[in-house]
Amino acid sequence: MDGHTDSSWLGAPLEQLPTPALTLDLATLRGNAERMRERCRALGLRLRPHVKTHKTLEGAALATGGTRRGIVVSTLAEARFFAAGGFDDILYAFPVPRWRLAECSELAQRLQQFQVLVDSPQGLELLLQNPLPAGKRWLVWLKLDCGNGRAGIRPSDPEALALARAIAQGSPELVALVGVYAHCGNTYGCRDIPAIQAIARDTTAAVLEFVTALRQAGIACPQATIGSTPSCSHPVPEMSQLTEVHPGNYLFYDLQQTQLGSCRPEEVAIRVLTRVIGHYRHRGQLLLDCGWSGLSLHGRDQGPAGCAAIEGHPQLRPVSQLSVPLSQACATAAMHPVYFVHAAGKVVELWRPVRGW
Amino acid sequence: MDGHTDSSWLGAPLEQLPTPALTLDLATLRGNAERMRERCRALGLRLRPHVKTHKTLEGAALATGGTRRGIVVSTLAEARFFAAGGFDDILYAFPVPRWRLAECSELAQRLQQFQVLVDSPQGLELLLQNPLPAGKRWLVWLKLDCGNGRAGIRPSDPEALALARAIAQGSPELVALVGVYAHCGNTYGCRDIPAIQAIARDTTAAVLEFVTALRQAGIACPQATIGSTPSCSHPVPEMSQLTEVHPGNYLFYDLQQTQLGSCRPEEVAIRVLTRVIGHYRHRGQLLLDCGWSGLSLHGRDQGPAGCAAIEGHPQLRPVSQLSVPLSQACATAAMHPVYFVHAAGKVVELWRPVRGW
Numbered sequence: 001m002d003g004h005t006d007s008s009w010l011g012a013p014l015e016q017l018p019t020p021a022l023t024l025d026l027a028t029l030r031g032n033a034e035r036m037r038e039r040c041r042a043l044g045l046r047l048r049p050h051v052k053t054h055k056t057l058e059g060a061a062l063a064t065g066g067t068r069r070g071i072v073v074s075t076l077a078e079a080r081f082f083a084a085g086g087f088d089d090i091l092y093a094f095p096v097p098r099w100r101l102a103e104c105s106e107l108a109q110r111l112q113q114f115q116v117l118v119d120s121p122q123g124l125e126l127l128l129q130n131p132l133p134a135g136k137r138w139l140v141w142l143k144l145d146c147g148n149g150r151a152g153i154r155p156s157d158p159e160a161l162a163l164a165r166a167i168a169q170g171s172p173e174l175v176a177l178v179g180v181y182a183h184c185g186n187t188y189g190c191r192d193i194p195a196i197q198a199i200a201r202d203t204t205a206a207v208l209e210f211v212t213a214l215r216q217a218g219i220a221c222p223q224a225t226i227g228s229t230p231s232c233s234h235p236v237p238e239m240s241q242l243t244e245v246h247p248g249n250y251l252f253y254d255l256q257q258t259q260l261g262s263c264r265p266e267e268v269a270i271r272v273l274t275r276v277i278g279h280y281r282h283r284g285q286l287l288l289d290c291g292w293s294g295l296s297l298h299g300r301d302q303g304p305a306g307c308a309a310i311e312g313h314p315q316l317r318p319v320s321q322l323s324v325p326l327s328q329a330c331a332t333a334a335m336h337p338v339y340f341v342h343a344a345g346k347v348v349e350l351w352r353p354v355r356g357w
Numbered sequence: 358m359d360g361h362t363d364s365s366w367l368g369a370p371l372e373q374l375p376t377p378a379l380t381l382d383l384a385t386l387r388g389n390a391e392r393m394r395e396r397c398r399a400l401g402l403r404l405r406p407h408v409k410t411h412k413t414l415e416g417a418a419l420a421t422g423g424t425r426r427g428i429v430v431s432t433l434a435e436a437r438f439f440a441a442g443g444f445d446d447i448l449y450a451f452p453v454p455r456w457r458l459a460e461c462s463e464l465a466q467r468l469q470q471f472q473v474l475v476d477s478p479q480g481l482e483l484l485l486q487n488p489l490p491a492g493k494r495w496l497v498w499l500k501l502d503c504g505n506g507r508a509g510i511r512p513s514d515p516e517a518l519a520l521a522r523a524i525a526q527g528s529p530e531l532v533a534l535v536g537v538y539a540h541c542g543n544t545y546g547c548r549d550i551p552a553i554q555a556i557a558r559d560t561t562a563a564v565l566e567f568v569t570a571l572r573q574a575g576i577a578c579p580q581a582t583i584g585s586t587p588s589c590s591h592p593v594p595e596m597s598q599l600t601e602v603h604p605g606n607y608l609f610y611d612l613q614q615t616q617l618g619s620c621r622p623e624e625v626a627i628r629v630l631t632r633v634i635g636h637y638r639h640r641g642q643l644l645l646d647c648g649w650s651g652l653s654l655h656g657r658d659q660g661p662a663g664c665a666a667i668e669g670h671p672q673l674r675p676v677s678q679l680s681v682p683l684s685q686a687c688a689t690a691a692m693h694p695v696y697f698v699h700a701a702g703k704v705v706e707l708w709r710p711v712r713g714w
Contacts, residue, residue, distance in 0.1 A: 018456075018714070019454075019456075020714060094634075094646075095635050098634075145637075149640065151635055151644055275454060275456065277452055277455075278452050289451075292655070293691055294714070296653070334650055335691070337712060355694060357376075357377060357646070
């Protein structure tokens with residue numbers, strides 16, 4: 001019991017695991033991966049799964065259908081981890097920080113395809129000032145902000161087209177424009193599927209309109225991608241005019257996604273196992289061996305269940321910081337050094353995520 | 358830059374650290390440790406620091422004034438880590454889970470003083486059914502719930518005195534009553550120091566009244582302790598009648614403690630360093646290389662600053678999930694594999710916390 005990372009747990013029944021334990025149902029993971037791939041096939045879109053929720057080689061292998069090609073990462077720690085694990089065609093979806101350029105350069109030299117985001121003239125200038133060795137160019141996605149309000153240049157910004165032109169045509173021996181990238185994380189603020197689809201439609205339209213304007217201006221822009229699990233779980237037909245999508249959370253799904261309508265409760269692959277270790281009758285409460293450090297507090301202010309629901313006991317509610325499918329799988333996964341993957345009630349794999357930045 | 362845990366950062370100026378980086382000001386840590394020790398000396402109380410905020414050998418050495426004796430831990434992972442690091446007199450402040458009894462037994466045999474909590478007849482029964490080898494007894498603190506509403510038996514509960522008697526006198530060759538333990542975590546719901554002190558006074562009175570009742574019933578109860586950083590930062594005179602206190606967060610302090618009045622802003626030792634990597638003029642926002650995974654979301658719904666404040670720039674507010682002293686040091690520390698401890702602007706120590714449960 002000393003180590004959650006001990007592979008001696010392989011083969012153990014779930015009931016014997018140390019708690020709190022993050023568990024993943026393998027059949028559900030496979031079903032989620034397959035349904036998303038099928039959805040993309042039907043739309044003629046490439047699926048480039050985001051790996052930030054699970055941060056594991058095994059999860060990304062499943063999500064790429066075993067090709068290990070074409071993923072999105074959120075940190076350079078992830079980029080190195082997946083590169084070392086045999087992955088390629090990796091998109092680092094974060095405006096390149098100046099102080100980490102050397103790391104990006106190293107990855108670009110090591111991989112066939114290491115792609116970066118640019119959303120400002122300063123970002124492009126940084127790449128131009130630090131060219132890759134001969135035979136390699138910086139592969140750049142222009143990040144668009146189509147209403148999400150985080151990183152990205154607005155497609156309506158007069159500088160956006162000039163920036164795209166500078167990326168595509170400014171120094172073609174040093175930099176290439178791969179495509180345009182928009183993330184519709186604003187779908188997480190929606191209350192139903194029609195509202196999510198309206199955002200997906202607007203984001204797609206804004207991206208495609210921008211690509212058309214580029215084409216009319218003589219700027220080649222081979223790729224266009226949008227992402228977010230809510231929008232990709234119920235894609236709108238217009239999305240078929242993109243080339244890629246990049247959802248990530250869908251491999252696990254969670255309580256928040258269930259409330260958004262992205263999945264059915266039985267499609268949630270993640271659970272945190274906990275044990276009841278006390279009963280306080282006078283206040284009608286159970287004490288569990290799992291608090292915020294096993295769950296995170298994400299989602300605490302959302303929905304009737306808060307940060308977690310107790311499976312099979314809808315009448316029980318987590319209170320204080322004691323509380324289990326998870327409201328926010330990314331945040332919960334970040335608290336665990338190992339994931340116990342199970343099938344037929346037994347542990348069949350141990351997945352160890354990368355951490356840090 | 359590949360590894361946050363690389364000791365090559367020793368001696369580096371803070372400005373060169375990889376971001377996000379959790380940093381601790383050594384002089385502030387020492388001052389916080391010394392002031393709490395001085396407060397306890399003045400009251401004639403032993404300070405048994407709780408280590409759950411920092412989870413490091415170095416932090417606990419500082420907090421115990423170098424004795425490495427007398428700490429409180431929240432997990433068995435911590436208990437093993439500190440035992441292996443030369444600590445003893447360790448109190449595991451969590452009702453012993455049945456499935457982890459073997460681990461507790463092992464620690465009790467290894468250490469001179471490994472102490473456990475009991476708050477129910479079932480908890481005591483578990484210990485009695487699993488006696489330690491000859492020469493060792495289970496050292497038990499009876500956990501009281503004096504209004505905190507988590508673990509603990511209420512001192513007003515008719516069963517409380519019977520339970521204390523059973524611990525102290527039921528099988529003295531197997532089990533010993535060390536004392537009574539109450540945690541006044543309900544001080545975190547206060548809005549000012551007088552309200553915190555009222556809870557500290559009530560908790561102390563309830564504990565002492567229970568100890569008096571035990572004495573009158575012929576039950577020896579050598580120790581009595583209460584804890585929480587807010588109550589111990591402004592102790593009331595009545596607390597001098599206890600034998601110990603067990604605050605923990607005070608070594609770092611944080612934004613929440615500042616708002617509670619536990620400390621002055623300059624006593625907060627913890628910061629998360631982050632860099633500005635983008636500027637979005639049209640919405641007046643900066644993009645930082647630190648999101649929830651470097652901060653946690655604890656405190657998001659508290660106070661004007663939410664989960665963090667940007668030092669030196671009170672007019673800046675963290676929005677969305679991007680945001681830096683910290684609202685909740687325990688939660689933020691849990692996100693970082695290493696803490697950069699600095700003095701005179703340079704890294705002088707790297708502290709690596711224990712994780713897991």
